[in-house]
Amino acid sequence: MKKTLLATAIAGAAALAATSASAATVYNQDGTKLDIYGNVQIAYTYIDKLGGDPDSDLTDNGSTFGAKGEHKINDDIVGYFKAEWEYDADEAKGAGGLDTGDQAYVGAKGSFGDARIGSWDPLIDDWIQDPLSNNEYFDLSDSGTALTADEDNDDSTLREGDKLQYMSPSYAGLQFAIGANFNGEGSYSDDNDDGVRNAGDSGNISGSDQTSFFGGAKYTVGGFSIAAVYDSLDQYEGNSLSGNDVGDQYGLTAQYTVDALRVAVKAERFDGEGDDTDVDFYGIGARYGYGMGDVYGAYQYVDAEDQSNYATEYGDDSFNEFNLGVTYNISSAMYTFVEYAQYDRSGDASDGAAVGIYYGF
Incomplete structure (x- = not known):
């Protein structure tokens, strides 16, 4: 899941959140600045499983530690970097420390816009999916999970890594972004040591470089914004011996913020390459900052065609999903949350509740 301090998502709560989870500046001199930051997140979850008893767990909820820095190249251009790692706060002794990379990139920004290279969340996450549902534990499904019909696995390594992106400045409220995701032949790993590229290996097993292209545009006026994003998903060709396309993803989201209330609507599609493999997502979400947190x-x-991963996995072609949640700010750096989600799957699979705590520094 993508974790943010949720109070910052509401303009009306910005004053409360301004002092929360601030990074610690360890160096700031001669135009160069270095910050360190992080958070500890722990949650108790209770989730229904298909064909079995519900699972309960006290688990890490995405705890991270990071560093970011910038320096002034000239009067107009600033160079910057960010590196972030994850660790398991619930079982720190056995987790191997900072054991998983989250995001890392380097770039430059100025009046020309922002250009970066590295690993970070896909543009369709930031501009299309997050305004509707970027929660603490439970999110709605989307065109990323439609690739595998698995809410717990959307192939984030492929989708988030090896990227190059340019984002323009805002021109009278209009902004655009374009980029590419590269999955090179060199990422191939002969896991079974048989000297042959096959389905038992990881990385690019197709034998050729694969590059996806993505782009989007956003228009903002006052408290209203509308965004559209397209991604070709061509990097997935490198993980198939047949080299076939998996399809495309695109979406449109509009949102309106007034005082402490934000309302967003979304239309999103995973346009599968095969016949009857498309999945459409139509959603509406709202968030209200009540002063001590968010509700x-x-x-x-979800409308899935007969041969889509969703329909074959769950034995149905339409689903009604919803989630609810509330946060309570204990202090400027610490809050708790309670969430509930229902996904309309067979046997109530993946439905559940979670309660947790967040401390940011």
């Missing part, structure tokens, strides 16, 4: 919820209708 939020979202509903989504």
Whole structure:
């Protein structure tokens, strides 16, 4: 899940959140600045499983540690970097320390815009999916999970890594972004040591370089914004011996913020390459900052064609998903949350509740 301090998502709560989870500046001199930051997140979850008893767990919820820095190249251009790692706060002794990379990139920004290279969340996450449902534990499904019909696995390594992106400045409220995701032949790993590229290996097993292209545009006026994003998903060709396309993803989201209330609507599609493999997502969500935290919820209708991963995995072609949640700010750096989600799957699979705590520094 993508974790943010949720109070910052509401303009009306910005004053409360301004002092929360601030990074610690360890160096700031001669135009160069270095910050360190992080958070500890722990949650108790209770989730229904298909064909079995519900699972309960006290688990890490995405705890991270990071560093970021910038320096002045000239009067107009600033160079910057960010590196972030994850660790398991619930079982720190056995987790191997900072054991998983989250995001890392380097770039430059100025009046020309922002250009970066590295690993970070896909543009369709930031501009299309997050305004509707970027919660603490439970999110709605989307065109990323439609690749595998698995809410717990959207192939984030492929989708987030090896990227190059340019984002323009805002021109009278209009902004655009373009980029590419590269999955090179050199990423191939002969895991079974048989000297042959096959389905038992990891990385690029197709034998040729694969590059996806993505782009989007956003227009903002006052408290209203609308964004559209397209991604070709061509990097997935490198993980198939047949080299076939998996399809495309695109979406449109509009949101409106007034005082402490934000409302967003979304239309998103995973356009599968094969016949009858498309999945459409239509959703609406709202978030309200009540002064000591946020109250939020979202509903989504999922329309899956007969041969899609969703329909074959779950034995149905339409689903009504919703989630509800509330946060409570204990202090400027610490809050708790409670969430509930229902996904309309067979046997109530993946439905559940979670309660947790967040401390940011």
